[in-house]
Amino acid sequence: MSEKLNEIKTGVVGVGHMGKYHVNVLAGLNSSTHQLIGIYDVNKDNAQKISEQYKVKNYESLSQLLDDCDAVTIAVPTEHHYKIAIEAINHGCHVLIEKPVTPKIEEAIELIELAKKKKKILQIGHVERFNGAVIEVQKIVDNPIYIETKRIAPFSPRIQDAGVVLDMLIHDLDIVLNLVKSPVKDYYAVGQSLKGKHEDIAVVTLKFENNTMASLMASRVSQAKERKLFITQEKSYIILNYANQDIEIHKNASSANITMPDEIRYSQESYVENLFVHKDNPLKSEHIHFHKCIMGEADPIVSNEKDLETLRIALASIEMIKKR
Ligand SMILES: NC(=O)c1ccc[n+]([C@@H]2O[C@H](COP(=O)([O-])OP(=O)(O)OC[C@H]3O[C@@H](n4cnc5c(N)ncnc54)[C@H](O)[C@@H]3O)[C@@H](O)[C@H]2O)c1
CATH class of the missing domain: 3.30.360.10 (Dihydrodipicolinate Reductase; domain 2)
Known part of the structure; x- marks a missing residue:
């Protein structure tokens, strides 16, 4: 589906309750083919704390993080999912986005269409x-x-x-x-x-x-x-x-x-x-699957059309x- 990558540089947007679990899992998955390179959160104090704890770069802006990443995990409040995911895909990033994908069906449809058009993986964080x-x-x-x-x-x-x-x-x-x-x-x-x-x-x-x-x-x-x-x-x-x-x-x-x-x-x-x-750890398995899909080593276990039906x-x- 997507272009072949030898190494995935990844980041996390939103490091609150759920985002910090993603950071924790991604930091543990660091390897020669995968690197957690940074985080971005509008709450600068919290971002600084997480960045120090996991020794990852705390980006000043979303676009700087997206410029450096091949893939991002989005764990901001649901009302901001759409805007950030559109920006990420348009920046050329694969996206793992927390559930629910968006609060509106039209936004989810647009995101799915954009990901298809740009040949990017869009995986929804249905961790179960x-x-x-x-x-x-x-x-x-x-x-x-x-x-x-x-x-x-x-x-x-x-x-x-x-x-x-x-x-x-x-x-x-x-x-x-x-x-x-x-x-x-x-x-x-x-x-x-x-x-x-x-x-x-x-x-x-x-x-x-x-x-x-x-x-x-x-x-x-x-x-x-x-x-x-x-x-x-x-x-x-x-x-x-x-x-x-x-x-x-x-x-x-x-x-x-x-x-x-x-x-x-x-x-x-x-x-x-x-x-x-x-x-x-299901969250770890979720990220491993996301990486395999990006690498072209696996097909998404659930299609975006099924995600849409669920929403x-x-x-x-x-x-x-x-x-x-
Ligand atoms: N998969 C699950 O089981 C599960 C569990 C809990 C939450 N969630 C989902 O995760 C998402 C986040 O929920 P949460 O409980 O972690 O929320 P939270 O409020 O604890 O954390 C959200 C973080 O995003 C940051 N943020 C807000 N707007 C931002 C922006 N525009 N750019 C960058 N950072 C921004 C906030 O400062 C905060 O640190 C929601 O969509 C929620 O539904 C999923």
Whole structure:
């Protein structure tokens, strides 16, 4: 797709909460074919701190960083994604951009078209795609009947610019849309705002043309933290725990009522298999994949068209929630 590079010089734009994780991973990936060369952030004090910590150049301006880079990771607040990504691609950079790609579908379409025209990789930071358990589960999912996801966390006042759909649920939407090999037929969303103007709890249900059903629930007002995915198939029930990258497969379930002299006992049995998962840091795997795509050694695991569908359904779900 893109011109052949022997070495990728990379930078990070925005080194706040998420950006500093990217810097940490990229600094650890430094090698003869890959170098983290610098960062840029409008918050000069924070940028200086990160630059000293990781011994990378703190650029004075975005365009100076882009001039020196082959690829950049964009981890600024979502409302600034579009402008910075357009500038980066026009500067000739490949772009790894945090999710959600943009807050507006038109902006995402324009970005994707520009990246195609300029032959640049545009990878969206859906980091759960690189969770070892998600990679493994794709090998055993075959014609799911029903998929359920649950992503809950306690309230954090840090995220004010987006609701729970773009903040959290979009991760599961991305995973489910890529697990089910059939177009979406219909979907429906409900939700509630409890702490501010955006929804804090949401449920999105989907029906696919092959009859698979899915129910995705996310909450950022729960008294626990959990990220799980449950898949009902004809001959197995799969429980995936994103947090510890574990997969349990339940099979051959049977149940019986046992009549005792003074009580009736219910017995339920199933054979449970714990699948071996190669566990690595998903953010590191995300960057390795991005680099391989730039080097022409791999094709993107998810197409930009699929990214667009994920964003379209997420944004439409938010509109449904607002109307009800
Ligand atoms: N993949 C995930 O799981 C995940 C998790 C959290 C956040 N995110 C995404 O990451 C992005 C950043 O979120 P965050 O929580 O790190 O935000 P943040 O506010 O902690 O950090 C953003 C940083 O960008 C800087 N910045 C703002 N405008 C800028 C500009 N024009 N140029 C350069 N720097 C600028 C800010 O000074 C700040 O340091 C968002 O799009 C968010 O949705 C993704």
